[in-house]
Amino acid sequence: MTGFGFTIGARSGAARTGVIRTPHGEIRTPAFIPVGTKATVKALLPETVRDLGAQAVLANAYHLYLQPGPAIVEEAGGLGAFMHWDGPTFTDSGGFQVLSLGAGFKKVLAMDSGQRDDDVIAEGKERLARVDDDGVTFRSHLDGSEHRFTPEVSMQVQAAIGADIAFAFDELTTLNNTRDYQVMSLERTRLWAERCIVEHDRLRSPDRPYQALYGVIQGAQYEDLRRTAARDLGAMHFDGYGIGGAIEKRNLSDIVGWVTEELPEGRPRHLLGIGEPGDLFAGVAAGADTFDCVSPSREARNSAVYTPVGRFNLLTSAHKRSFEPIDAECDCYTCTHYTRAYLHHAFKAKEMIASTLATIHNVRFTVRLVDGMRAAIERGDFDAMREDFLGRYYAGTASA
Ligand SMILES: [Zn+2]
Numbered sequence: 318m319t320g321f322g323f324t325i326g327a328r329s330g331a332a333r334t335g336v337i338r339t340p341h342g343e344i345r346t347p348a349f350i351p352v353g354t355k356a357t358v359k360a361l362l363p364e365t366v367r368d369l370g371a372q373a374v375l376a377n378a379y380h381l382y383l384q385p386g387p388a389i390v391e392e393a394g395g396l397g398a399f400m401h402w403d404g405p406t407f408t409d410s411g412g413f414q415v416l417s418l419g420a421g422f423k424k425v426l427a428m429d430s431g432q433r434d435d436d437v438i439a440e441g442k443e444r445l446a447r448v449d450d451d452g453v454t455f456r457s458h459l460d461g462s463e464h465r466f467t468p469e470v471s472m473q474v475q476a477a478i479g480a481d482i483a484f485a486f487d488e489l490t491t492l493n494n495t496r497d498y499q500v501m502s503l504e505r506t507r508l509w510a511e512r513c514i515v516e517h518d519r520l521r522s523p524d525r526p527y528q529a530l531y532g533v534i535q536g537a538q539y540e541d542l543r544r545t546a547a548r549d550l551g552a553m554h555f556d557g558y559g560i561g562g563a564i565e566k567r568n569l570s571d572i573v574g575w576v577t578e579e580l581p582e583g584r585p586r587h588l589l590g591i592g593e594p595g596d597l598f599a600g601v602a603a604g605a606d607t608f609d610c611v612s613p614s615r616e617a618r619n620s621a622v623y624t625p626v627g628r629f630n631l632l633t634s635a636h637k638r639s640f641e642p643i644d645a646e647c648d649c650y651t652c653t654h655y656t657r658a659y660l661h662h663a664f665k666a667k668e669m670i671a672s673t674l675a676t677i678h679n680v681r682f683t684v685r686l687v688d689g690m691r692a693a694i695e696r697g698d699f700d701a702m703r704e705d706f707l708g709r710y711y712a713g714t715a716s717a
Pocket residue numbers: 643644647648649650651652653677678679681
């Protein structure tokens with residue numbers, strides 16, 4: 318008994334339902350996992366996160382390493398105890414953050430500038446991260462202090478934080494890197510994956526709940542690289558897999574499809590950093606099981622909310638006298654108690670409740686959307702549900 322397992326339920330093409338078992342409970346998949354970067358889902362109490370139907374939360378090893386430090390989280394009894402969340406937890410490896418925040422380039426969104434450049438630094442930015450075959454040296458985005466992550470350090474940090482599911486340390490490349498660089502980086506990530514497994518096994522203790530380890534599949538937009546990475550890491554003893562790295566939206570479905578075709582069927586797959594409705598459908602259809610993304614909560618704090626007929630911004634003057642809920646079809650606390658007019662006012666007045674109420678809605682909307690996909694796969698009408706939802710959603714967004 319490892320305390321971790323995955324069982325596949327119904328299928329519809331490559332899409333599937335399942336149950337991930339962890340020492341802190343089960344996750345019925347497909348599932349959207351809200352992000353609690355610094356051991357808090359911003360603006361929400363853990364009880365609220367639970368009420369929204371969220372089954373797990375994902376925190377960032379990089380942020381918790383810098384603040385408050387893994388030793389404090391460990392002394393508190395691990396991530397769940399520290400943040401008062403009794404359900405399953407994930408931590409990402411820090412690989413994305415040491416290179417994106419550390420290097421100062423603007424994550425995936427700014428990766429497609431059209432230039433081919435292996436210097437992963439935004440123009441004019443001070444070099445804040447250096448990658449070599451052994452690890453990454455980076456400067457803290459908080460105070461500029463210098464730190465070094467290796468596969469071993471990432472495993473030590475994640476073991477101390479103590480989430481149910483940890484990720485192997487990988488190198489984040491961008492769409493601007495040359496193919497030669499991607500090939501070299503992929504081999505580096507493969508060697509790091511082996512080192513992560515060794516260190517993670519070394520750190521296991523019978524006194525601590527079993528911590529699952531997911532390998533991360535890189536390879537950018539190249540089919541052969543993605544398939545090779547999935548085969549190589551698929552042959553290693555990981556409990557599950559993350560699909561990461563630079564992904565252009567238009568290639569998302571293909572990339573996830575190549576990877577899931579090569580990965581072992583019986584292990585769960587997590588699509589890292591994906592949470593827009595259309596992308597979630599593409600990921601589920603291609604065989605991904607879980608998803609995390611800061612977008613629903615980040616957009617909420619910027620007054621943008623999702624509805625079945627598209628996304629809109631509560632701050633526009635159209636909502637000043639709109640005494641209807643954000644989404645009449647939504648069962649969340651915000652939609653059952655508040656009007657768009659109130660939210661418009663609260664955002665205008667910069668009241669904290671505005672972020673809380675909008676986050677409640679967007680996270681509930683996203684969790685419920687993926688729950689709906691799970692139900693549709695079980696019923697056998699996932700394709701029809703997808704077509705129906707996306708038709709309404711993008712027609713609405715286009716006219717908004
Ligand atoms: Zn709502």
